[in-house]
Amino acid sequence: MLDLEKIRAETPGIVLGTAGAYLHNAGAALMPQAALDAQKNHLDLEARIGGYAAATREAQRLDAVYASVARLINAAPDEIALVENATVAWQMAFYGLALTFKPGDRILTAQAEYAANYVALLQIAKRSGAVIEVVPNDATGQIDVAALERMIDSRVKLIAITWVPTNGGLANPAAAVGGVARAHNIPYLLDGCQAVGQMVVDVVQLGCDMFSATGRKFLRGPRGSGFLYVRRALLRNLEPPMIDHFAAPWVARDAYELRADARRFESWENNYAARAGLGAAVDYALSLGLPQIEARCRSLSARLRQGLGLVPGITVRDLGASPTAIVSFTHERFPAREIVTGALAAGITIGASDPDSTRLDAEARALPVLVRASPHYYNSEDEIDRLIGYIAGLKA
Incomplete structure (x- = not known):
């Protein structure tokens, strides 16, 4: 209790x-208080010795945030990217997949999908010729998993839904959707922005390939923090839509090499104070x-x-x-x-x-x-x- x-x-x-x-x-x-202290203490350290030196001194603690987030959602640390917010996390995964979309490819989503996600779907549909199709709801108002199953064919290239939408109190049956996705080997992007911190999250049980979340909502972390999970089996084949020399080291004059872990979705510059606060918030939730x-x-x-x-x-x-x-x-x-x-x-x-x-x-x-x-x-x-x-x- x-x-x-x-x-x-x-x-x-x-x-x-x-x-x-x-x-x-x-x-x-x-x-x-723990999350606030972690954030403020890092800012104080940056003020005293500079941002680079502070990041170096606190490297072990900052790196431990990956393991904390992984524990929170039952993933591995190398499957976690730490980013500015849930929207960036979702976009890095979605636009990475969208690079491969062709005319007639189908994207299946839910009726309660969030605006930020849906406008991205619209943009890619416009660019690529892919088609967005909305899975109907069942009698309770949540996504109808049986209807989803009937909509599956070889042209479905992505299932992307929001688990807990911004309104309506709804929790879509995310694990059941994951079962359909896994049965047909279809990539599954799950927006967990409003689930993390108020619900048990297990990405293995959910069956999702990608999971995006924020720090500021029920997780009780700072604004400007979030994370992306990408399942290791998909990670190796998913090219970020944008890269820098942290995500993809410049290994020769005419070549770069993507990182092997999910940090390929990050960039070199980070808000380390927010990261420290996020880690403390995750650890606090786990302790309870x-x-x-x-x-x-x-x-x-x-x-x-x-x-x-x-x-x-x-x-x-x-x-x-x-x-x-x-x-x-x-x-x-x-x-x-x-x-x-x-x-x-x-x-x-x-x-x-x-x-x-x-x-x-x-x-x-x-x-x-x-x-x-x-x-x-x-x-x-x-x-x-x-x-x-x-x-x-x-x-x-």
């Missing part, structure tokens, strides 16, 4: 009382236990959904057989942004999700801007109830 009192005492935003009831973890979570974290996240979000469902005028907009710690809802009289602004004035931090962030899903369900509340394991039941009480007290 998680020691909530200790966890909250190790969270500066809670200790200082500056964050209020902070329920916006799908945007950017509150860092634990991801099964325990996931259980508490699901418990708190279930409490929030149940409470909101009893408030007149509220429609909870979540989908899927097993909703995550992202709770999306609308009020019949108050627009989402007005609710978010009013909640902040009352000391409650939540967010909003625009239709154009998941356009296919929003258009299919005729969704307006949604209120998005995302509790995390460090939240208390009282904070959940504060939000429910605030929503229930709204008066026209």
Whole structure:
């Protein structure tokens, strides 16, 4: 069982009382003291002795971040690249594959796909002549795995889905999708941006070839940090869309040689302070236990959904057989942004999700801007109830 009192005492935003009831973890979570200290200490070291010397002095600790991330997702350190954010991670994998796409090749994706990913699909479809096809949902609102299976043929060159979309509380059946991909030997790119840190992640069990994630959300790391996993068997055949002399050393006047590990997706210059913070955040989550974290996240979000469902005028907009710690809802009289602004004035931090962030899903369900509340394991039941009480007290 998680020691909530200790966890909250190790969270500066809670200790200082500056964050209020902070329920916006799908945007950017509150860092634990350990992650903050790691980042600040490295910056202080850079200020004292310079960036190069600091990186050299802390090389062992910084290199250990690869092993920490690998442990987090059940991978090997050489399958991990540390990058600026989840979008860069996803793009490095996708555009590396896209170099091989030809007219008529098919890309299968989900209805709740995130905007940043989908516009990249559109760009490559325009450039290459590849075709984007959306797998329909099942009755629960998650991707229909049986329909996916029926759509498979020799022209399918990629399955790319978001595991936990930005709105709707949904957790797509990522492992079942991985089973289809593996059975047909199709590359599988999984966006795990909002799954990492709130759920158990095992890339072997998921069956994905590539997995992208950020540090700033449920993982509680700093902004400007993220990582990419590439399965070793695919790694050797995947050329990054862009390289420098770190990713591919210049071995002769007319030749370069790609690194053998996933660091071929990195560049030489890095934000080492953010990397230190990311490593500390990962180690902190691992010390608590991801099964325990996931259980508490699901418990708190279930409490929030149940409470909101009893408030007149509220429609909870979540989908899927097993909703995550992202709770999306609308009020019949108050627009989402007005609710978010009013909640902040009352000391409650939540967010909003625009239709154009998941356009296919929003258009299919005729969704307006949604209120998005995302509790995390460090939240208390009282904070959940504060939000429910605030929503229930709204008066026209």
